Amino acid sequence: MTSSTLDQRLQTAYGLHRVVSPAGVLPQQADVLDATPAAGPDEVVVDVERLNLDAASYRQLREQHGSGDAVRAAVLEIVERRGKMQNPVTGSGGMLFGTVREVGPDSPLGLAVGDRIATLVSLTLTPLRIADGLSTWDGDSEQVPCAGTAVLFGRSIAAKLPDDLPDELALAVLDVCGAPALTDRVVRGVGESPSVCVLGGGGKSGSLSLVAARRAGAGRLVALVPTETEAAAVREAGLADEVVLADARDPVAVAAAVGEQVDVTVVCVDVPGCEHGAILATCDGGTVIFFSMATSFPAAALGAEGLAADVTMLVGNGYVPGHAAFALDLLRAEPGVRSLFEAR
Amino acid sequence: MTSSTLDQRLQTAYGLHRVVSPAGVLPQQADVLDATPAAGPDEVVVDVERLNLDAASYRQLREQHGSGDAVRAAVLEIVERRGKMQNPVTGSGGMLFGTVREVGPDSPLGLAVGDRIATLVSLTLTPLRIADGLSTWDGDSEQVPCAGTAVLFGRSIAAKLPDDLPDELALAVLDVCGAPALTDRVVRGVGESPSVCVLGGGGKSGSLSLVAARRAGAGRLVALVPTETEAAAVREAGLADEVVLADARDPVAVAAAVGEQVDVTVVCVDVPGCEHGAILATCDGGTVIFFSMATSFPAAALGAEGLAADVTMLVGNGYVPGHAAFALDLLRAEPGVRSLFEAR
Numbered sequence: 001m002t003s004s005t006l007d008q009r010l011q012t013a014y015g016l017h018r019v020v021s022p023a024g025v026l027p028q029q030a031d032v033l034d035a036t037p038a039a040g041p042d043e044v045v046v047d048v049e050r051l052n053l054d055a056a057s058y059r060q061l062r063e064q065h066g067s068g069d070a071v072r073a074a075v076l077e078i079v080e081r082r083g084k085m086q087n088p089v090t091g092s093g094g095m096l097f098g099t100v101r102e103v104g105p106d107s108p109l110g111l112a113v114g115d116r117i118a119t120l121v122s123l124t125l126t127p128l129r130i131a132d133g134l135s136t137w138d139g140d141s142e143q144v145p146c147a148g149t150a151v152l153f154g155r156s157i158a159a160k161l162p163d164d165l166p167d168e169l170a171l172a173v174l175d176v177c178g179a180p181a182l183t184d185r186v187v188r189g190v191g192e193s194p195s196v197c198v199l200g201g202g203g204k205s206g207s208l209s210l211v212a213a214r215r216a217g218a219g220r221l222v223a224l225v226p227t228e229t230e231a232a233a234v235r236e237a238g239l240a241d242e243v244v245l246a247d248a249r250d251p252v253a254v255a256a257a258v259g260e261q262v263d264v265t266v267v268c269v270d271v272p273g274c275e276h277g278a279i280l281a282t283c284d285g286g287t288v289i290f291f292s293m294a295t296s297f298p299a300a301a302l303g304a305e306g307l308a309a310d311v312t313m314l315v316g317n318g319y320v321p322g323h324a325a326f327a328l329d330l331l332r333a334e335p336g337v338r339s340l341f342e343a344r
Numbered sequence: 345m346t347s348s349t350l351d352q353r354l355q356t357a358y359g360l361h362r363v364v365s366p367a368g369v370l371p372q373q374a375d376v377l378d379a380t381p382a383a384g385p386d387e388v389v390v391d392v393e394r395l396n397l398d399a400a401s402y403r404q405l406r407e408q409h410g411s412g413d414a415v416r417a418a419v420l421e422i423v424e425r426r427g428k429m430q431n432p433v434t435g436s437g438g439m440l441f442g443t444v445r446e447v448g449p450d451s452p453l454g455l456a457v458g459d460r461i462a463t464l465v466s467l468t469l470t471p472l473r474i475a476d477g478l479s480t481w482d483g484d485s486e487q488v489p490c491a492g493t494a495v496l497f498g499r500s501i502a503a504k505l506p507d508d509l510p511d512e513l514a515l516a517v518l519d520v521c522g523a524p525a526l527t528d529r530v531v532r533g534v535g536e537s538p539s540v541c542v543l544g545g546g547g548k549s550g551s552l553s554l555v556a557a558r559r560a561g562a563g564r565l566v567a568l569v570p571t572e573t574e575a576a577a578v579r580e581a582g583l584a585d586e587v588v589l590a591d592a593r594d595p596v597a598v599a600a601a602v603g604e605q606v607d608v609t610v611v612c613v614d615v616p617g618c619e620h621g622a623i624l625a626t627c628d629g630g631t632v633i634f635f636s637m638a639t640s641f642p643a644a645a646l647g648a649e650g651l652a653a654d655v656t657m658l659v660g661n662g663y664v665p666g667h668a669a670f671a672l673d674l675l676r677a678e679p680g681v682r683s684l685f686e687a688r
Contacts, residue, residue, distance in 0.1 A: 014651065016596065026595050026620050028643070028650050091642035124642075125650040155652050178649065251370050252360070276370050290641070290659070297639045297659060298435035298468075299372070305522065305662030306372050306469040307358065308499050315634070315641060315657035318649030 012042050012106075013154035018127050020083065027125035027153075033083035035127035037149035042106040044152040046117065048098040048128070051144040052175050055270040056293040057087035057094060058142035064089070068139025075144070079130050086124040092293040093123030094142070095175050096150055097161065108154055116167075118174045119150070120157040120324060127151040143168070159324040170328065172341055176205035177327035179291045180212035181320035183266055186287055187212070193219030194263035197281050199248045199274060201240060202230035204341065205291055206268035208327055210239040211334045213266070222258055224248060224281075226269075233343065237336030251276035267292055267316075275299040276307070284310045291316035356386050356450075357498040362471050364427065371469035371497075377427035379471035381493035382446070388455055388496040389446040392474075395467065395488040396519050397438040399614040400637040401431035402486035408433070412483025419488070423474050430468040436637040437467030438486070439519050440494055441505065452498055460511075462518045463494070464501040464668060471495040487512070503668040514672065516685055520549035521671035523635045524556035525664035527610055530631055531556070537563030538607035541625050543592045543618060545584060546574035548685065549635055550612035552671055554583040555678045557610070566602055568592060568625075570613075577687065581680030595620035611636050611660075619643040620651070628654045635660035 011017050017040070019025060020032040027033055039045045053061075053075075065071045079085050086093050097118040100111050111117065119126060132147035152158055161170050187194060196213040200206040201223025210223055223240035225231050231243045246257035248269040254277030261283035267274050272294045279300075282288050288311055290300065300313055320326075331338050355361050361384070363369060364376040371377055383389045397405075397419075409415045423429050430437050441462040444455050455461065463470060476491035496502055505514050531538060540557040544550040545567025554567055567584035569575050575587045590601035592613040598621030605627035611618050616638045623644070626632050632655055634644060644657050664670075675682050 024594060024596060026647075026650070028647055029595075029617065029620060091640060092646065121650045121652070122646045124646050157652050250368060251373075252368060273373065276373060293642050293645065295641045296435065297634070297641045297644075298637050300641075300659045301637065301662060302436065302466045302468050303370075303372055304659075306370070306465045308465070308501050308663050309661075310663060310665055311661065313659035313661055315644045315648075315659060317653075317655065317657055318645060319652050319654060321654055 015125065015153040018151065028122065031082060033127045035083040035129040035149070035151065037129060037151065039102040039104040039151070041104045042108065042154035043104045044100060044107050044109055044111055045102040046098040046150045046152065047101045048096050048146050048148040048150050050171070051085060051094060051096045051123065051146050052171055053085070053094040053142040053144060054087070054090070054092040054293055055142060057090045057092045059270065060087060060090050070139070072134050072137055072139035076130060076134055079128055084123060084126055084128050090293060091124070095119050095123060096126070097167065097171050098150065101149070109152060109156065109158055111158065116161045117158040118161060118171055119152065120159055120174060120177070122318070157319065162328055165328070165331070169341055172204055172344065173208070173327050173331050174324055176208060177323040178318035178320055179205035179266070179268060179316060180208040180330055181323035181326050182289060182316060183209040183212045184216045184326070185320065186289055186314070187216035187218050187264055190263055190287065193217060195220035196264045196266065197222040197224060197258050197262040198266045198268060199224045199254070199278060200267070200269035201225055201243070202234045202340070203268055204344070207234070207237070207239055207337050207340050208330055209266045209268060211330055211337050213264070220262070222262065224254065224257060233340060237340050239336055248277055249273035251280050255280040262286065264289070267295065270294050272296060276303045279304050279307055279309045279311055282309070282311045287312040287314065289314045289316050359469065359497040362495065372466070375426060377471045379427040379473040379493070379495065381473060381495065383448040383495070385448045386450040386452065386498035387448045388444060388451050388453055390442040390461065390494045390496065391445045392440050392442040392472070392490050392492040392494050394515070395429060395438060395440045395490050396515055397429070397486040397488060398434070398436040398637055399486060401434045401436045401438060403614065404431060404434050414483070416478050416481055416483035420474060420478055423472055428467060428470055428472050434637060435468070439463050439467060440470070441511065441515050442494065445493070453496060453500065453502055455502065460505045461502040462505060462515055463496065464503055464518060464521070466662070501663065506672055509672070509675070513685055516548055516688070517552070517671050517675050518668055520552060521667040522662035522664055523549035523610070523612060523660060524552040524674055525667035525670050526633060526660060527553040527556045528560045528670070529664065530633055530658070531560035531562055531608055534607055534631065537561060539564040540608045540610065541566040541568060541602050541606040542610045542612060543568045543598070543622060544611070544613035545569055545587070546578045546684070547612055548688070551578070551581070551583055551681050551684050552674055553610045553612060555674055555681050557608070564606070566606065568598065568601060577684060581684050583680055592621055593617035595624050599624040606630065608633070611639065614638050616640060620647045623648050623651055623653045623655055626653070626655045631656040631658065633658045633660050
């Protein structure tokens, strides 16, 4: 290493000093983190109130372990062993909210003791300790009431919970706030009134992405959903010009349902196997944004190649500057989305 | 399904009629394909001469099975069982070359019996039958001499092998021709003289991406390689302004080696765990192109989020119109790249 300055920056901002094993990797790649709840100079310690497990992670745990009790035991085992809640199968985590307990003197996050916050960095890199055995969680929901502690680093991102929205509603929005922000950016960058299709348009990230696309100037706006119930809800909320039904994992069905290919396809379906349908729904020269953590990189790359599809494929980055405020403002401005969120 | 026209198109062009199980998926997602070597109306049957296994796939097979004999047996078992060469662990395949045996009357590919071709669609979706038990392959290389048959669909992509280059050289270039074509497009789209770093700049896709970036107007051009031997070769070939050494899987080392963050990072290292280094090497507002099939979607998405990195991340699409001719022309025009390829 020639740059001790860089090492110093990484150490302090990215949490390398919290990595127990293997040595030298960033916290997300680590097998085990040190979750000791004492703030270093630029750290913040949070009293956790609730974890919100990534949908793909929760689904996998549920499928592997079955009962709510077994899912709870699995989550406890993971956090105990790893010092963080990172599903070893899906690689994904989730987020949390809680109250600031301690702020290191050099923390750049602008937080004060007592602030109620949600973390916008993944649980996969957040040192976490559970103190109550998750005794108040029945294991039957991805929302996990939890007493425990978490640590934020200098470069972590946390949003103060707004005063004008219920916590659970704000948390649900913040959990997926990267999707509408990136959809906004992509749709604005594509040109005049691009057509947009959102796979999973009835879900949290999907419904926010639909209204973000509309406000960014989308022309034809298509929501693809799996059930008539969801279709009715999306129609009722007025989120799209067309609401179509198909199993997003069935490329032939997706292509048939969407009809004329669109300029931008946004994938918000948290199950594996949606890559090919998204590619087939998108015109040559178009863009696919993959937000689902269940996306397979080889399936996307080889799928486009195998279909001779000249599409730009984006890994949905969960961080876009200003994403938290953007998503909360969408919810405030769009009663249709708010009612969908509240119905969940 | 409302659109029988669409179904018809998918059936004939994308090879759905070759899917044995599960029903209704595209060939790449299928567990088993029908590899019967008889051309349907828009199909082409090829007498295979050689398979070129995807580097990530070959590496995985080697690690799992050890000896060359065991690797050969594993490849035979996969092709026998699945009717295609798709590594069940990595999900990736490779490509092949051979001679056209039969052309269906409606094939749009412009091929004639006797043409020597390379497939530019992945082996993961190409019906394949092996006839010689791979008896002339020692299992010790990703290049697999093979007697057998393969089937191309209406929307498959195949390149005629050029007369002016040795087959193995052309095949090696065509195998990675998506990388330089997409690098060219991205670098041209970024603005004035963007800085570019190629992780794995000494490899096949890496060296072609370096010269593509240079020709597309890159400013500062950095090649990151793992060994002093590779560094010397890249310096000798004159492919970059700076050649730096680091293990691409070590984000801290990558960031330190690259120094000032670049506008575009191209990942051409076929091992898992390079996502975070690539993100740390890239400035806010910059772009990362992932070409390695070993890329983890969650690691990329959550990595950027966890590092609060506002970077655009692209899934390297193996198909860009004109990519084969573009890559072959780069090789012809750049003696440095050609010598690197010949040295392999």
